[in-house]
Amino acid sequence: xxxxENNKRIARQFFEHFxxxxxxxxxxxxxxxxxxxxxxxxxxxxSAGAYGKDRLRRLFERVLKNVPDGVRMTFKSAIAEGDMxxxxxxxxxxxxxxxxxxxxxxxxxxxxxxxxxxxxxxNDTLHAYNVWHAA
Amino acid sequence: MPSNKEIVAAAxxxxxxxxxxxxxxxMADDIRYELVGDNSWGRVYNGKQAFREELGRPLMSRVxxxxxxxxxxxxxxxxxxxxxxxxxxxxxxxxxxxxxxxMIMRMAGGRIVELTEYTDTDLVLRRLGERVQxxxx
Numbered sequence: 001x002x003x004x005e006n007n008k009r010i011a012r013q014f015f016e017h018f019x020x021x022x023x024x025x026x027x028x029x030x031x032x033x034x035x036x037x038x039x040x041x042x043x044x045x046x047s048a049g050a051y052g053k054d055r056l057r058r059l060f061e062r063v064l065k066n067v068p069d070g071v072r073m074t075f076k077s078a079i080a081e082g083d084m085x086x087x088x089x090x091x092x093x094x095x096x097x098x099x100x101x102x103x104x105x106x107x108x109x110x111x112x113x114x115x116x117x118x119x120x121x122x123n124d125t126l127h128a129y130n131v132w133h134a135a
Numbered sequence: 136m137p138s139n140k141e142i143v144a145a146a147x148x149x150x151x152x153x154x155x156x157x158x159x160x161x162m163a164d165d166i167r168y169e170l171v172g173d174n175s176w177g178r179v180y181n182g183k184q185a186f187r188e189e190l191g192r193p194l195m196s197r198v199x200x201x202x203x204x205x206x207x208x209x210x211x212x213x214x215x216x217x218x219x220x221x222x223x224x225x226x227x228x229x230x231x232x233x234x235x236x237x238m239i240m241r242m243a244g245g246r247i248v249e250l251t252e253y254t255d256t257d258l259v260l261r262r263l264g265e266r267v268q269x270x271x272x
Contacts, residue, residue: 004212039235039255077239079217081210086217088239088251104171106237106253108208108219120219122237122253124172129257 004080007111011085012075014116015107019073021064027057031115040125046133048125067093067101083117085109101131139242140211143218147209150220153201159183163246172256175266189268197263198232199225207235216240232262 001009010029017025036056040048051059064070071093079086086108093101103123110118137145146157162168168180170190180186195202208219217239224232234255241249 040257041255044261045255045257077215079210079212079215079239081212084208084210086210086237086239104253106217106239106251108217108237122235122255124177124253125255125257126260127173127256 003083004085006114007083007085007109008078008080008087010111010114010116011087011107011109012078014109015073015075015087015089018060019070021070023057023060023064026060027053029116031117034116034118036119037121039120039122040129045125045129047128066095066097068096069094071101083110083112085111095131099131101128103127136245138211139214139216139240139245140209142242142245143216143240143247144206144209147204147206147218147220150202150204151206153203155202159187161246162186162250163243163248166247167249169249169251171251171253172259174256174260176259176263177256190266192269193266194263196267196269197226199227199229204236214242216242226262230262232258234258234262 014026014029030053032053034053036051038047038049038051042048047059071091074090075087076090077088086106088106091101091103091105095101105121105123108120109116142161146161149157162183164183166183166186168186170177180190203223204220205223206218206220210217217237220236222232222234222236226232237253239251240247
């Protein structure tokens with residue numbers, strides 16, 4: 001398997017573990033000093049910003065606590081060059097309050113030596129805001 | 136023959152300077168342009184004409200010209216090019232409009248035939264409002 005094929009597999013695995021609510025599995029694929037950027041302007045969007053591993057885990061735990069059956073991730077494309085992977089996917093989950101969280105994503109990973117080093121997520125931030133934060 | 140990545144990089148070198156001519160030039164006439172988002176901007180624009188008229192004109196009625204996008208990363212794999220960029224713009228009323236973009240492009244014959252754009256839709260609506268079709272010039 002080429003490095004790029006392996007990197008695509010690691011990127012997908014990270015979100016497969018998230019889908020299965022296996023956060024230990026997901027976070028075992030991340031370097032200790034990895035950084036994960038959630039889109040949006042921090043002044044306007046409460047979850048936007050750069051997350052280290054511990055803070056990201058707390059965010060994921062909060063998400064899963066509010067989506068009891070988890071978020072089903074469907075992969076649409078994976079494109080890789082060098083140490084970068086772009087993973088396109090769709091998520092579908094139902095919050096305890098009945099709202100449907102159906103976001104679309106492209107996630108840019110930097111993966112070196114089998115570990116995720118940097119992630120920048122792009123999603124429909126307005127949908128996320130309306131589902132998670134709007135009154 | 137330049138690579139797909141070189142073709143897209145050259146077009147966006149001009150976009151960084153506010154010149155969209157080469158970007159429009161490498162779009163196939165029947166491009167499928169999808170802006171991802173559950174809002175009035177988010178939909179599929181079928182064809183370059185629809186892209187220019189139904190996305191470009193409403194956008195530029197809100198954004199102070201020229202629209203500038205600076206490439207932050209670009210990667211290519213087979214027929215696909217991924218372009219990540221940062222906009223450095225302002226609205227016509229003078230507010231900063233610095234959005235970020237990730238575009239997935241499928242290329243054929245040196246042209247973009249499919250493009251899926253992901254951007255901070257919350258910022259789009261906050262700064263630009265709903266998509267409104269300007270009257271004919």
